[in-house]
Amino acid sequence: MTSFKRASLTLMIGCATAALSACGADDIASPGEGTIVLPSPTPAPAPSPTPTPGAGGVTPAAACPTITGPNPLVDRGTIQGPTGTYRNCAFPARFTASTTIPRTAGVIYSLDGRVDVGTDAGAASTGNTVTLGIDPGVVVFGSTGVSYLAVNRGNQINAVGTPTQPIIFTGRGNVVGTVDDNSSQLWGGIVLLGRAPITDCAASGAAPGTVACERDTEGTSNALYGGATPGDSSGSLRYVQIRYSGFVLSSDRELQGLTPSGVGYNTTIDHVQIHNSSDDGIEVFGGRPNMKYLVLTGAEDDSLDTDVGYKGFIQFVLTIHRPGIGNGMIEADSNGNDQTTPRQNTRISNFTFIMRGTTPDTGAAILLRGGTDFTLVNGIVVAPSTVPCLQVRSPSTVQTSGADEAGVPVFRSVVFSGCTTPFLGSDGVTNDQVAAIFGSGSNGNNSNFTSTLTNTFINGASEAAVPAFDAATLNNTAEQPTTAPNRMQTTTYIGAVRDASDTWYRDWTCNSSYAPLGSAGGNCTSLPTT
Numbered sequence: 138m139t140s141f142k143r144a145s146l147t148l149m150i151g152c153a154t155a156a157l158s159a160c161g162a163d164d165i166a167s168p169g170e171g172t173i174v175l176p177s178p179t180p181a182p183a184p185s186p187t188p189t190p191g192a193g194g195v196t197p198a199a200a201c202p203t204i205t206g207p208n209p210l211v212d213r214g215t216i217q218g219p220t221g222t223y224r225n226c227a228f229p230a231r232f233t234a235s236t237t238i239p240r241t242a243g244v245i246y247s248l249d250g251r252v253d254v255g256t257d258a259g260a261a262s263t264g265n266t267v268t269l270g271i272d273p274g275v276v277v278f279g280s281t282g283v284s285y286l287a288v289n290r291g292n293q294i295n296a297v298g299t300p301t302q303p304i305i306f307t308g309r310g311n312v313v314g315t316v317d318d319n320s321s322q323l324w325g326g327i328v329l330l331g332r333a334p335i336t337d338c339a340a341s342g343a344a345p346g347t348v349a350c351e352r353d354t355e356g357t358s359n360a361l362y363g364g365a366t367p368g369d370s371s372g373s374l375r376y377v378q379i380r381y382s383g384f385v386l387s388s389d390r391e392l393q394g395l396t397p398s399g400v401g402y403n404t405t406i407d408h409v410q411i412h413n414s415s416d417d418g419i420e421v422f423g424g425r426p427n428m429k430y431l432v433l434t435g436a437e438d439d440s441l442d443t444d445v446g447y448k449g450f451i452q453f454v455l456t457i458h459r460p461g462i463g464n465g466m467i468e469a470d471s472n473g474n475d476q477t478t479p480r481q482n483t484r485i486s487n488f489t490f491i492m493r494g495t496t497p498d499t500g501a502a503i504l505l506r507g508g509t510d511f512t513l514v515n516g517i518v519v520a521p522s523t524v525p526c527l528q529v530r531s532p533s534t535v536q537t538s539g540a541d542e543a544g545v546p547v548f549r550s551v552v553f554s555g556c557t558t559p560f561l562g563s564d565g566v567t568n569d570q571v572a573a574i575f576g577s578g579s580n581g582n583n584s585n586f587t588s589t590l591t592n593t594f595i596n597g598a599s600e601a602a603v604p605a606f607d608a609a610t611l612n613n614t615a616e617q618p619t620t621a622p623n624r625m626q627t628t629t630y631i632g633a634v635r636d637a638s639d640t641w642y643r644d645w646t647c648n649s650s651y652a653p654l655g656s657a658g659g660n661c662t663s664l665p666t667t
Contacts, residue, residue: 194666195221198243202226206234213247219314220664227280228252237270238277240302245312246277248284248324258291260332260348260364268372270295274302276664278312279324282384285392287328287360290399293372294329300376300408303645303658305665307380316381316662318649319459321437322415325392326382328354329371331400332364335423336446336477345446346479352422352445354398362399367425367616369401376408376645380661383415383437391416391438398422402449402621410434410646412661417442417468418456423479425449425616427623432642434652434661435459438498439468440490443509446479448616450625452608454488455594455633455642457652463494466518470507478541481509485516486608486625489594489633492520493651501528501561508533510543514606515631516551517596519588525561526553526584527575532565535574545574549606550581550631554588581606581631592653595634603631 201210201224208229216225223245228238231253238246255267269288271277279285286306288294298304308323310316316323334346343349351363379394394411395418397404402425410432411418418433420442427449433440433456440456440463456466467490469483492502502520505511506529518526529535535545553559560571577584581604589597608625617624628635634642646654647661658665 195223196243197222198224198241200224202239202241202244204238205236206232208233210246216245216312218312218664220666223312228277231256232267232269235268235270238272238275240272240274246275248277248279248286250281250284252284252286254286254288254294255292257289257330257359257361260290260351260361262291262332265291265293265370267292268295269293271297271304273298273304273376274665276305276307278307278309280309282322282324285325285328287354288330288371289360290330290332290362290364293370294374295372296374296377298376298645300645301657303376303378305378305380306382307378307664308382311380311662311664318651318662319413320381321413321435322384322391323381325384326394326396326414327374327379328360328396328398329400329404330354330360330362330398331371331404331424332362332366332369333399333401333424334365334367334446334479335363335399336479338363345477351399354396363423364399367401368403368618368621369424370403371397371400373405374409375405378410378412378645378647379414380412380647382411383417385415393417393420393442394436395419396422397424397426400424400426402427402617405622407623408645411436412647412649413459414438420444421447421449423447427451427617427621429453429623430641431455432646432654433457434649435462436464437462438464440466442468443481443483444470446477446481448479448482449484450611450623451483451485452487452623452625453633453641454485456489457491457593458493459651460493461495463492464498465502465504466490466492467503469505469509469511477508480541480543482511482543483509484512484611484625486514486606486611487628487631487633488513488516489590490516490518490520491594492518492524495521495523500563501525502556504528504530505534505546506530506564510546512547512611513551514547514549514608514611515628517554517588517590517600517632518552518556519554519590520556522555522557524556526556526559527571528561528563529566529571529574530562530564535566535570548575548580548582550603551575552582552586552600552603552631553584554586556584559584591637596630596632596636600632601630601636605629605631
């Protein structure tokens with residue numbers, strides 16, 4: 138669903154892109170489908186000679202910290218907002234040596250445009266060159282809409298917060314206090330570029346899943362991903378918030394909050410909140426990453442989008458739409474190459490989807506299409522009565538034989554609440570076929586469930602009565618070793634949140650009026666002051 142704000146900004150960006158087309162290629166700064174070029178950066182203002190306390194209590198540091206490597210932080214002076222005044226220390230355009238960004242009192246960090254971690258090492262490379270570490274409690278903001286962080290192949294990020302000191306990536310408006318619960322598209326997001334197998338190769342005739350199969354991240358210059366290393370590692374993202382991302386470049390060309398592209402199964406992604414992305418919350422382009430403990434709030438397109446041969450496991454997912462805004466909860470497809478291998482095979486367990494968008498472009502809360510295999514277990518979908526809960530499109534989605542084929546979509550212990558007409562088939566698949574695949578009344582599935590969720594998303598008595606499926610039986614050692622992070626675990630309940638005593642989603646997340654998570658970290662519209 139495209140909001141008026143997104144459509145208006147699309148028009149403005151289209152005009153701006155034409156004006157900027159004469160700028161140098163090194164300044165291209167977008168992983169969306171379009172290309173936008175940045176002008177030469179404005180000279181940095183002189184640092185404030187004498188720091189003064191901020192209105193909200195934070196006092197700016199006298200200078201930026203010193204980091205390892207030939208490219209230092211750039212002192213952009215001070216920036217003030219409701220929570221105080223900060224020393225604004227901009228990341229260099231590229232990190233060429235391993236370094237750690239420290240949490241320093243009175244310091245906030247910024248991205249002036251595209252910021253690269255290392256240089257692309259190629260699809261056939263081994264080992265890792267540059268690691269960007271980020272300490273717990275660090276706050277980083279995008280100075281402009283086209284700001285984003287790209288972790289190139291053969292390099293890593295190690296952004297590991299704690300339950301009480303999450304790492305926050307956000308936009309400038311969040312710092313100066315101009316955001317509200319409907320704000321979005323303030324900056325780009327985080328793009329992880331790996332060497333794991335993908336499909337939809339850029340080179341004509343390249344074999345999918347090989348080192349010859351790579352892609353440029355839609356519309357960018359030299360943001361390549363793909364290879365033949367399923368166990369590649371792009372590092373770790375843990376206890377991280379990504380707020381107000383998804384800058385719109387042009388129609389249908391936005392950045393996501395988090396974009397793992399060709400990322401391998403040794404990458405760790407857990408305890409991540411994506412808040413108010415103007416596009417998808419997370420879009421996975423191929424690769425093998427597993428993910429756990431995801432909180433996806435307020436995405437204006439799909440909360441979770443998977444594509445180009447992704448194979449992985451995702452567990453404990455809480456998604457909540459903003460009222461009246463949002464497309465589907467899941468969109469899974471093969472980007473048009475229905476029979477390409479590796480064929481997508483996504484397995485998700487323990488999810489709670491609270492859908493509030495009433496006219497999704499996808500046509501349903503969950504859309505499965507093209508060459509995708511998909512398994513959903515232990516889940517709760519609450520949707521408006523006007524929206525089908527499940528749509529399946531194209532015969533290749535329901536085929537039972539073929540290369541790298543896992544069979545028809547699988548549902549176990551999944552309940553749908555609110556959908557007056559729960560099933561929708563299209564492009565050669567009938568409504569009755571979709572209903573038969575789901576199999577309401579068997580395997581713990583129920584398409585006519587009456588939800589008793591409390592506090593929007595916490596299981597009630599009816600949810601507690603649904604028998605759980607053992608998600609650990611989905612683990613596949615042929616795809617991933619037992620040492621891979623975030624493999625499936627056994628639970629005794631459906632949904633993302635077992636009961637009121639289950640608080641994994643608290644404190645490291647932020648709150649909004651439509652997603653009251655009860656986090657001690659405060660509201661998403663504000664920043665921590667300690």
